[in-house]
Amino acid sequence: MLRLFRTNEIRQVVELEGDWDFEPTGQADTIPESYQYRIPVPGCWEMHPKLHTYRGKGVYRRTIHIAEKTAVRLLFKGVSHTARVFFDGVEVAQHYNAYTPFTSPLIADIEAGEHELVVMVDNSFNEDSKLHIANDYYTYGGIIRPVGIEYIEPVYIKHLQFTPSYVNGQWQASIAAVVTNTSTSTAQVQLQGLLGDTPITFPAAHIQAGETTMIRTSGEFHKVQAWSNGSPALYKLQVQLFRDGEAQASDDLIERVGFRTVTTANGRIQVNGEDIVLKGFNRHEDHPIVGASFPYQLMVQDMELMLEAGSNAVRTSHYPNDERFLDLCDERGIYVWEENHARGLDIEHMRDPRFQEQCLVCNEEMVENHYNHPSIIIWGILNECASNTPEGREMYREQLAQIRGMDQSRPLTYATHHREHDICFDLADIISFNLYPQWYTDEDPGELVDRARGWAETLGGAGKPIIMSEFGGDGFYGMRDASRVRGTEERQADIIESNLAAYTSRPYISGMFIWQFCDCRVVEDLGWLFSRAGTQNSKGIVDKYRRPKLAFEVVKEYFRQ
Numbered sequence: 001m002l003r004l005f006r007t008n009e010i011r012q013v014v015e016l017e018g019d020w021d022f023e024p025t026g027q028a029d030t031i032p033e034s035y036q037y038r039i040p041v042p043g044c045w046e047m048h049p050k051l052h053t054y055r056g057k058g059v060y061r062r063t064i065h066i067a068e069k070t071a072v073r074l075l076f077k078g079v080s081h082t083a084r085v086f087f088d089g090v091e092v093a094q095h096y097n098a099y100t101p102f103t104s105p106l107i108a109d110i111e112a113g114e115h116e117l118v119v120m121v122d123n124s125f126n127e128d129s130k131l132h133i134a135n136d137y138y139t140y141g142g143i144i145r146p147v148g149i150e151y152i153e154p155v156y157i158k159h160l161q162f163t164p165s166y167v168n169g170q171w172q173a174s175i176a177a178v179v180t181n182t183s184t185s186t187a188q189v190q191l192q193g194l195l196g197d198t199p200i201t202f203p204a205a206h207i208q209a210g211e212t213t214m215i216r217t218s219g220e221f222h223k224v225q226a227w228s229n230g231s232p233a234l235y236k237l238q239v240q241l242f243r244d245g246e247a248q249a250s251d252d253l254i255e256r257v258g259f260r261t262v263t264t265a266n267g268r269i270q271v272n273g274e275d276i277v278l279k280g281f282n283r284h285e286d287h288p289i290v291g292a293s294f295p296y297q298l299m300v301q302d303m304e305l306m307l308e309a310g311s312n313a314v315r316t317s318h319y320p321n322d323e324r325f326l327d328l329c330d331e332r333g334i335y336v337w338e339e340n341h342a343r344g345l346d347i348e349h350m351r352d353p354r355f356q357e358q359c360l361v362c363n364e365e366m367v368e369n370h371y372n373h374p375s376i377i378i379w380g381i382l383n384e385c386a387s388n389t390p391e392g393r394e395m396y397r398e399q400l401a402q403i404r405g406m407d408q409s410r411p412l413t414y415a416t417h418h419r420e421h422d423i424c425f426d427l428a429d430i431i432s433f434n435l436y437p438q439w440y441t442d443e444d445p446g447e448l449v450d451r452a453r454g455w456a457e458t459l460g461g462a463g464k465p466i467i468m469s470e471f472g473g474d475g476f477y478g479m480r481d482a483s484r485v486r487g488t489e490e491r492q493a494d495i496i497e498s499n500l501a502a503y504t505s506r507p508y509i510s511g512m513f514i515w516q517f518c519d520c521r522v523v524e525d526l527g528w529l530f531s532r533a534g535t536q537n538s539k540g541i542v543d544k545y546r547r548p549k550l551a552f553e554v555v556k557e558y559f560r561q
Contacts, residue, residue, distance in 0.1 A: 022059070066115055068112045139523070200239070226272050281311060282469075326376065433449075514541060
């Protein structure tokens with residue numbers, strides 16, 4: 001299942017789910033001659049009983065049957081964390097970052113018959129990887145998200161962008177189609193679109209050989225319903241491509257969109273002009289049965305538990321999420337803060353030029369691929385990185401400017417733990433604090449959040465909305481004790497209650513995200529992480545198997561107010 005809806009009616013897309021040959025190769029860059037394992041795709045290789053803690057390189061192989069001479073494009077929704085893709089022994093794609101999708105270039109003139117697809121995957125921590133490092137979550141290995149093969153024409157629709165607006169009581173939208181011409185001659189292109197029942201007209205375009213062009217149109221849309229948390233109305237946007245005056249479309253692309261606006265006025269966050277307060281969780285894609293490779297059923301289970309707790313929002317800590325989960329958020333009306341992949345990195349680490357390069361690529365792929373999700377109302381970057389240094393500030397500035405250049409319809413933020421030493425508040429639209437009163441410090445949550453508001457007001461964030469982006473404490477499932485000592489479910493419930501009581505009583509708070517929704521696996525590679533008992537971050541309000549802790553009922557009481 002690539003998405004929760006059909007994305008094409010003309011273009012043929014075949015999913016490549018199932019068992020693939022697999023061989024761990026250590027650090028070798030060679031394709032093996034034989035394979036001793038068969039493991040599922042999508043999936044994490046750590047789920048195999050002989051590969052629970054394997055970190056390094058591994059090679060996947062499968063055969064693809066092509067019925068007739070054609071051209072194809074290979075589609076990967078997520079490979080953790082570095083991929084090299086070979087088709088019939090020829091390398092056709094490389095990609096870094098587990099959490100953003102990528103495609104191969106068009107592979108043309110493929111003859112009918114059997115063809116070999118090989119994917120070399122690396123999840124090791126090495127000098128070339130500046131985002132996937134030893135950190136407070138686990139970097140699984142494998143083809144962790146769905147894979148497909150597209151039978152595609154030389155001139156095709158690369159992606160669509162839908163940007164709604166509400167002007168003088170009327171919904172409007174700007175629609176852009178990005179079209180690629182891989183042929184050897186100029187293509188005359190005419191696009192025809194349909195949004196719900198409303199036809200969409202695009203201007204004709206001539207696209208030179210080897211070029212990619214954005215074709216734009218706009219219009220008013222009558223009798224449409226707004227998308228919101230309480231009424232998540234979705235519409236199918238289909239665009240068909242006609243080439244060189246042909247009467248029959250040769251390609252198409254379908255997106256699912258919603259009409260909503262996001263603003264930050266008067267120190268609050270508005271959706272469709274109405275003030276909202278975000279009440280939600282930080283959620284890692286982690287489960288002991290599947291690792292980071294979630295099937296639809298487990299996504300739904302997480303969603304239902306968050307809704308049961310009264311949540312209206314989720315933060316994709318700390319990386320772009322599986323598109324199917326974002327589709328679920330679109331359907332259920334869950335507001336999403338989606339962020340790029342960089343967590344807890346100091347300026348020494350960030351000085352490596354590869355760090356900023358990899359962040360910029362991740363930002364581009366995140367925004368381009370997830371642009372049309374109405375549930376995403378905030379883009380975020382660089383969680384707990386060096387926003388307290390001049391060098392770090394320049395990186396924050398460049399990344400925020402990059403995202404604004406791609407999307408001006410959503411506010412931007414980053415989560416900081418630098419308190420009064422942060423120097424980047426003026427760059428963001430929303431000020432977000434990661435603070436852990438009564439867990440890492442003995443501070444009173446109410447007094448601390450009032451101080452945090454003062455920092456924001458005096459350090460460049462005056463008049464901007466404020467979100468408490470992380471707070472909480474450990475609670476080991478089943479550890480109950482009347483003493484309410486650290487680590488018990490009782491102490492965790494007390495900490496979360498005192499935090500929520502403070503934040504829900506202060507009208508200047510626009511959001512609160514508990515750390516975290518579920519317990520998750522962490523690595524053993526850093527000394528300070530040895531304090532994580534059982535290599536697990538146990539701050540979830542449900543445990544790793546999604547069993548609710550005492551804190552779950554506390555959250556329900558406050559989130560459902």
